[in-house]
Amino acid sequence: MLTINPAAIATKDLHQFILGAVSPRPIAFVSTMNNNGEPNLAPFSFFNAFSSNPPILVFSANRRVEGNTTKDTLHNIEQNGECVINVVSYDIVRQMSLTSVEFPPEVNEFIKAGFTPILSEVVHPFRVKESPVQLECKVQQILPLGTGGGAGHLIICHVERMHISEAVLDEKQQRIDPHKIDLVGRMGRFYYARASGDAVFEVVQPVLPVCIGFDQLPEVIRQSDIFTGNNLGLLASLIQPPAEEEVRAFAAQDATVQQILQQSSGVVVALQRYAKHWLDDNNLLIGAKLAYLSSYIKK
Numbered sequence: 413m414l415t416i417n418p419a420a421i422a423t424k425d426l427h428q429f430i431l432g433a434v435s436p437r438p439i440a441f442v443s444t445m446n447n448n449g450e451p452n453l454a455p456f457s458f459f460n461a462f463s464s465n466p467p468i469l470v471f472s473a474n475r476r477v478e479g480n481t482t483k484d485t486l487h488n489i490e491q492n493g494e495c496v497i498n499v500v501s502y503d504i505v506r507q508m509s510l511t512s513v514e515f516p517p518e519v520n521e522f523i524k525a526g527f528t529p530i531l532s533e534v535v536h537p538f539r540v541k542e543s544p545v546q547l548e549c550k551v552q553q554i555l556p557l558g559t560g561g562g563a564g565h566l567i568i569c570h571v572e573r574m575h576i577s578e579a580v581l582d583e584k585q586q587r588i589d590p591h592k593i594d595l596v597g598r599m600g601r602f603y604y605a606r607a608s609g610d611a612v613f614e615v616v617q618p619v620l621p622v623c624i625g626f627d628q629l630p631e632v633i634r635q636s637d638i639f640t641g642n643n644l645g646l647l648a649s650l651i652q653p654p655a656e657e658e659v660r661a662f663a664a665q666d667a668t669v670q671q672i673l674q675q676s677s678g679v680v681v682a683l684q685r686y687a688k689h690w691l692d693d694n695n696l697l698i699g700a701k702l703a704y705l706s707s708y709i710k711k
Contacts, residue, residue: 423562428600431457436597436605440471441498441508443529443537444488446517451529451538452484453511453521455500457598458564467571469497469549472557472564480561484517486554489567493551494535497569498543502594502606507542534572544580544593548573623649630707638684639703643691647703654701656708662701669705680706 418426431437440459444452458472473486489495500508510525522529522538529538532548539546549569557564578585580593594608605611617623626634626648633639633647663669672682687702 423560427562431598432600435599435603436607437599439500439508439596439598440469441500441511441540441543442471442485443496443498443540444485444494445492445537446484446488447491449536450518451520451522452488452517453525453527453540454483454485455508455512455598456485459497467574468552469547469569469571470566471497471569472566474564475558475561478561482565486565486567487517488537489551490554492536494537495549495551495567495569496532496535496537496539497547497549498540499545499593500596501544502596502608504540504542505596505604532573539575544577545588546575547571548575617649621651623651624653628653630704632680632707633684633703636684636706638681638688639691640688643688643699646691646694646696647700650696650700654704656704659701659705659708662698663705669702680709683709 416426416429421429437457438459440456442454442456446452456471456473458474460470462468462470473483473489475482485495504527507525507527511521513524515521515524521527522540528541530541532539532546535548535550539548547569549571551567552570553566553568555566555568557566576588580588582589582592590612591608594606597605597607599605626644629644629647634644636644639647663673668686669683672679672686675682683702683706687699687706689699690702691699
């Protein structure tokens with residue numbers, strides 16, 4: 413395993429290792445305005461939501477590694493304490509990337525990248541019409557993290573208004589559908605991730621009632637070379653293990669299990685492989701019975 417001491421590596425290289433490891437990251441497409449009324453638009457991927465009550469978003473405007481200079485977004489926010497954070501969907505990712513070019517401060521990135529500015533309700537910076545969600549923010553605090561190139565400025569934003577396109581809502585118009593909003597995330601180097609289609613999956617894990625956890629799984633299951641961490645995590649999410657009577661009744665009716673039980677050796681491995689087939693398909697009901705059946709076998 414490669415071990416890195418951040419103090420012993422060039423900032424530009426450490427930067428790429430961090431970006432490659434902490435990814436994908438959501439993109440804050442930030443609109444600001446200076447005191448002369450000139451708009452600015454720029455993407456930031458050191459970004460996330462940190463609170464719902466109060467509604468707080470935070471992004472970081474880092475100092476440039478080369479030259480140790482700061483960005484127009486930071487300058488504008490220092491002047492008036494306002495911004496609009498627009499989310500980035502797949503449909504606009506190429507346009508968005510144009511705004512990362514180091515244009516002079518007087519250049520309007522809305523025009524350069526072909527975006528449509530629309531008026532906000534409570535702040536001066538424009539919203540991006542093409543973005544499916546636009547969040548008008550008042551900046552509560554700017555927290556400098558250092559003075560050298562690559563150092564961040566945490567910009568803590570209080571959401572004053574949130575505008576959501578009805579086109580990205582689910583059928584009940586109550587939640588955002590990840591496939592409809594089709595967001596993109598930033599990775600290391602020039603890579604992006606698309607958060608829709610087969611890339612999106614569900615992991616349902618109620619916090620109550622309390623599940624059994626890894627430590628309560630039988631050792632033959634816990635130490636298995638067959639099950640993956642995901643398989644074991646699914647089994648550990650059980651509220652209670654399947655009853656032995658239920659497991660044996662299932663086994664008596666399953667033809668594949670009966671064939672496996674007739675083997676002279678390798679029964680545990682075969683049962684666990686069969687269980688894995690069901691667990692890989694997220695069928696905990698059958699997968700758990702097969703896994704626990706393997707713990708009853710002595711041969």
